[in-house]
Structures are given as structure tokens and as C-alpha cells.
Amino acid sequence: MKAKSPLSVRLLYWFATIGFYLMISIQILVIVLFVGRAAGVVPINDLQLRVQLPMKFDVEEQGAVHYGGNVHLVYLEEASSKIYFVDTPDFVSNFGIVSMLVAITLFVVMLHKFRAILGNVRVKQVFVHANIKHLKTLAYLLVAFWLFTVGYMYFAFYWIHDKVGFETVQMTNNLGLNGYSWMLFTALVIWILAQIFGYGVQLKEESDLTI
């Protein structure tokens, strides 16, 4: 009797499959929305698109920290926030939809690769050339996702910085991109994993062809 793969692998595979088809559905919805807007089917005035653009603001707020029976005064100097457009300008709507489409597409392909690796592991095909290819593609896609995120953030940041003004708070020049460096680190780890898998495939082939 053929041994079953571990439950964790099977669960991960099914979660990845559900996530994959869910993301494809969202992708189709976004495309329909984009085409609908372009065709004038979706009224622009009714579309209150929420474009999340994380920004840091200079604020002056005093607070208190209660610790060890003492009260310590603190000042809030900087805070992150998100912009919510009520009557979204056309340009922002299109920019938001296209960005969402690119991000979802990249994510769908990454999920597809992840699912393919899990599918191979599920049928005990671990050290095979296909997995190396999938892992490498996953690493490159993650780098592409990082590049896209950084580009999107830069563009959105300077656009908002230039065009949007608030009465009581001041926007800082701190874009805060360090928070996204985990993508590059993860891509590097996956790429190294692909190299290790390459060595594993070589060893397995030698083992299989040793009589």
C-alpha cells in the first residue's frame, strides 16, 4: 500500500488550492471592474475606491505609560496612516485598480508555484528538477513583487506628498520601505533552498543509479 503524505502537507496543499482559486476570482472581479469603468458601465461617481497608501505623519500628542507603579510621560512624534479617498479622482481609481491587478497577478502566479511544489511533495516527488524550477521562479517573483511594491510606494508617496494637504498634521519624508525588506530576504532564502534542492536532486539521481 502506498504511504500517504503527512497531514500537514495535504492541508497546506488544500489551503494553497483554495487561496489560489480565491485569488483568481478576485483577479477576475478586478478585471471586470476595470473594464466596466472603462466602458462606462460602472459610474465613476458611485465608485468610492479605497486606495491604501501608507504614510507617516508628524504629530504632537502627549500620552502616559503606566509601568511598575510609575507614570512615564511620552510624546507621539510620528504615526503611520492610510489615505481614504471619498470622491476618488479618476487617475487614483485607475492607478489603484491597475496596481491591484498587477499585485494580484503576481500573487496568483506565486501561489500557483507554491501549490505546484506542494503538489509534488504530496506525491513524494521532492527532489525533482521541477521543484528547483518552481523554487527559483518563486524567488524571482518575490523580487518582482518587492520591486513593484517599492515602485508603487514611491510613486504614491510623492504623488500624495505633492497633492494632498491636511490641516493639523504634517506629512514626513519618511517612506518607511525597510518594512518590505523581508521580501528580499525571503527571496534569497528560497533561492538558496533551490540550490540545496539542486544538490539533493544530484544526490538522488546518483543514489537511484547505484546498483
Added chain:
Amino acid sequence: MGIVVNLDVVLAKRKMSLTELSERVGITMSNLSILKKGKAKAIRFSTLESICTVLECQPGDILEYQDNQD
């Protein structure tokens, strides 16, 4: 050419089939086929010993080195 496997020659001399060798040595037919076709990357001493015992031959009868320039 490198290392050439002359298993088929020795088998023919002993008038033994690959199936019989497989049964007597205890190696699967697919593994013996890999060895016979010269696709094997390595051969264990224990496997070589078993084959030589069954075929009553020397390792040199089965394996031969041929220069690449030949």
C-alpha cells in the same frame, strides 16, 4: 567510452537470461537493465560480488575500461 559493462557478453557465454540472473542475485530487473545498458552511475561491491558469484567470473569480465579516444 569510459567504463563499459559487458554483462550481456558474460550472460551469453554462460547461456543465462537476465531474468534468471535477477532472480539468483536478488536484484530487480529494472536495476539490472540499468547496469546492462551502461546507465548506472555506480555499482556496490556487494552487488558486483553477487553477480560474479552467480556468473562465476571476475569483475574485469563484466567491467572494462575503454579510452575515450578509441
